[in-house]
Amino acid sequence: MAIELPAAPPAGSSLDSLTPRQIVGELDRYVVGQAKAKRAVAVALRNRIRRQRLAAELAADITPKNILMIGPTGVGKTEIARRLAQLSGSPFLKVEASKYTEVGYVGRDVESMVRDLTEAAVQMVRKEKQAQVRARAARNVEEQLLDLLLPPARPQGETAPADPPSPTRERLREQLRAGQLDQRYVEIEVQEKRFPSFQILSNQGAEEMDVAIKDLLPGLFGKTKRRKLMVPEAREVLLQDEEARLVDAEQVAREAVERAQSAGIIFIDEIDKVAGREGSHGPEVSREGVQRDLLPIVEGTTVTTKYGSVRTDHVLFIAAGAFHVSKPSDLIPELQGRFPIRVELEPLSLEDLVRILTEPRNALLSQYRALLETEGVALEFTPEAVTELARFANQVNDIAENIGARRLATVLETVLEDVSFEAGGNGPLHVSIDAEEVRRRLAPLVKDQDLARFIL
Numbered sequence: 001m002a003i004e005l006p007a008a009p010p011a012g013s014s015l016d017s018l019t020p021r022q023i024v025g026e027l028d029r030y031v032v033g034q035a036k037a038k039r040a041v042a043v044a045l046r047n048r049i050r051r052q053r054l055a056a057e058l059a060a061d062i063t064p065k066n067i068l069m070i071g072p073t074g075v076g077k078t079e080i081a082r083r084l085a086q087l088s089g090s091p092f093l094k095v096e097a098s099k100y101t102e103v104g105y106v107g108r109d110v111e112s113m114v115r116d117l118t119e120a121a122v123q124m125v126r127k128e129k130q131a132q133v134r135a136r137a138a139r140n141v142e143e144q145l146l147d148l149l150l151p152p153a154r155p156q157g158e159t160a161p162a163d164p165p166s167p168t169r170e171r172l173r174e175q176l177r178a179g180q181l182d183q184r185y186v187e188i189e190v191q192e193k194r195f196p197s198f199q200i201l202s203n204q205g206a207e208e209m210d211v212a213i214k215d216l217l218p219g220l221f222g223k224t225k226r227r228k229l230m231v232p233e234a235r236e237v238l239l240q241d242e243e244a245r246l247v248d249a250e251q252v253a254r255e256a257v258e259r260a261q262s263a264g265i266i267f268i269d270e271i272d273k274v275a276g277r278e279g280s281h282g283p284e285v286s287r288e289g290v291q292r293d294l295l296p297i298v299e300g301t302t303v304t305t306k307y308g309s310v311r312t313d314h315v316l317f318i319a320a321g322a323f324h325v326s327k328p329s330d331l332i333p334e335l336q337g338r339f340p341i342r343v344e345l346e347p348l349s350l351e352d353l354v355r356i357l358t359e360p361r362n363a364l365l366s367q368y369r370a371l372l373e374t375e376g377v378a379l380e381f382t383p384e385a386v387t388e389l390a391r392f393a394n395q396v397n398d399i400a401e402n403i404g405a406r407r408l409a410t411v412l413e414t415v416l417e418d419v420s421f422e423a424g425g426n427g428p429l430h431v432s433i434d435a436e437e438v439r440r441r442l443a444p445l446v447k448d449q450d451l452a453r454f455i456l
Contacts, residue, residue, distance in 0.1 A: 020046045023087065030083045030362060031076045032355045037343045040067050041084050044316060044341070048088075048263065051314075063313060066298060066338055068271070068328060069320040071345025074404020077320040081267040090263040090316075091121035091256075097319075098273040100290050110293040114303040117264045118310050121256040129252055130243040137242040144238055145231065146172055148186040176231070186234050189224045191241075253307040264315045268294075272321030275330040291332045298338045348404050353390035356405050364408055368416060375423040377431060379416075384435035389415065392442045415441045 018026070023042035024035070031038070044065055051062050069077045078094060085092030095113045130137075150172050175181050229237065274287040274294075297303070300313035319339055328336065348356070357365050365381055372379045381389075393407040413420075415438055419431050 018046075018087075023084075026087050027080060027083055030360050031079050032359060033348070033352050034076050034080065034345050037069055037071075037077070037080055037345050040341050040343045041080060041318070045084060045088055048316070063300065064316040065341050066317040066319070067341045067343065068339035069318065069343055069345060070323055070328060071320075072322050072324075072347055072402055072404060074402075074406040075345045075348055076405070077345060078267065078269060081265065081318045081320075085265045088263070088265075089124075090265050091117055091124055091260050092265045092267070093117040093120055094267045094269060096269050096273075097271045097290065097294075100274075100293070110290070110297055111303045113266055113268075114260075114297065114310055114312060114315075115305045117266055117315070118256060118260045118305045118307055121260040121264065122252060122307060125252050125256045125259065126247060129247040133243060133246040134239075137239055137246055140242050141235055141238045142173070142176065144242075145176060145186065145235060148188070148234075149176070149181065149184065149231075182231050184231050185228045186231060187226055187228050188234050188237060190227050190229075190237055191224055257305075257308045257310055260315070261311045262314050266315055266317050268317060268319040270321055271319040271331070272323045272326050275321070275323070275326035275328070288332060291335050295332070295334050295338070298335065347402065348394075350390055350394050353393055353405065353408060354387055357386050357390060357408060364412060368412060372419065372423055372431075376429055377419070377423045378429065379419070380430070380432045382432065382434045385433045385438050388435045388438040388442075392438065411442065414445070 020039065020042040023045060024038045027038045027042070044067060047062075047065065051059050054062070069080075071077060082092065082094070084090075093113060093116050095116070100110050100113075146169055150169055172181075274290045297312055298317050300311065302309050302311050304310075317339070328342065357363060365386070369379045389408065389411055393411045396411070397403065397407050415433065
């Protein structure tokens with residue numbers, strides 16, 4: 001049976017137009033291999049779009065199919081989730097399950113992840129709103145600077161729209177736009193950035209108390225002072241203040257809460273570290289306690305934030321863990337049932353490591369070339385050198401702890417140590433790394449397994 005595949009989406013396509021196959025294609029630009037995991041997250045993301053097209057009554061009953069990724073460190077679990085969030089424009093939060101403690105113990109409570117997700121959504125919406133008013137804010141700031149450079153004859157704050165702009169003011173405007181007044185100083189009011197320091201002893205976390213403290217001690221926050229700044233610096237300060245003034249904070253909060261609860265993605269890493277049942281040891285009880293605290297969040301509950309109440313029913317949760325010691329079945333059954341989609345990520349092969357060095361848009365070799373280009377150094381790797389780098393990384397992963405693709409960065413740092421040190425001085429302007437140079441730098445370290453464990 002012949003299957004006709006859809007064409008690749010043009011650049012700038014909206015998420016609504018991307019099929020799961022095209023979403024996988026976008027992820028392939030950044031993450032090598034792991035086809036099963038990519039397919040799972042692509043379907044989960046596409047199901048969100050499908051849900052939005054349903055009637056409200058039916059859509060309310062369709063919850064996200066949360067995903068459990070199982071695989072060793074450094075194989076792409078976090079990168080897949082992060083790129084998925086960037087592709088969808090969703091608020092994204094990465095947390096580590098081991099950072100949370102059971103209710104009643106000192107530490108971060110699990111509800112703080114929802115508050116952090118909401119904060120990320122607020123920042124995202126605020127940036128979008130500020131971009132919409134930036135042109136208007138820039139015009140207003142220009143008028144403010146002109147008023148500071150050439151104080152108007154009328155009282156401050158009064159406008160005279162019927163009066164035409166004076167020739168002097170217009171000449172000053174042209175000079176300001178041309179940068180001829182950048183060395184001038186103006187005096188403006190700026191927000192005090194120093195805040196009183198004090199310690200809060202609470203098992204709820206300071207994020208729940210910050211609003212109350214500002215209400216109780218209003219005189220300690222929001223103070224301003226007058227400072228003399230050069231025109232470019234003053235423009236930046238005034239532009240930030242003007243953008244904040246033009247953006248409706250309440251509208252931002254409303255949209256952010258809606259975006260967090262309808263499109264948010266929370267990536268829970270190291271879920272295997274809290275996998276455990278009740279036993280004779282205290283930490284085991286605490287692990288199960290964290291799981292039981294996580295359960296209502298993943299299941300769907302309402303969390304109170306300073307921006308409003310946030311429902312977690314339609315937040316997509318992606319959990320990940322290596323599960324070297326524990327097994328997914330060691331999680332409490334209720335939590336297991338909330339992650340119906342399970343994908344196992346494969347360990348990286350030698351071929352995968354070679355591709356990671358060269359293929360993705362943010363490939364490691366491209367990053368190092370770009371870094372050294374800033375010093376005028378042209379860095380080149382022969383194909384044989386790339387293969388040797390991957391081979392040594394794979395070899396060290398076998399004899400020491402397997403940290404996946406992260407080993408490539410340590411190997412590259414060792415090979416390029418001298419080049420990076422000499423760059424910018426009297427070092428060479430063109431450096432070609434061949435296979436022999438890679439072997440010369442790495443072979444002695446790999447032979448000494450004790451050194452390999454600590455250096456590589």
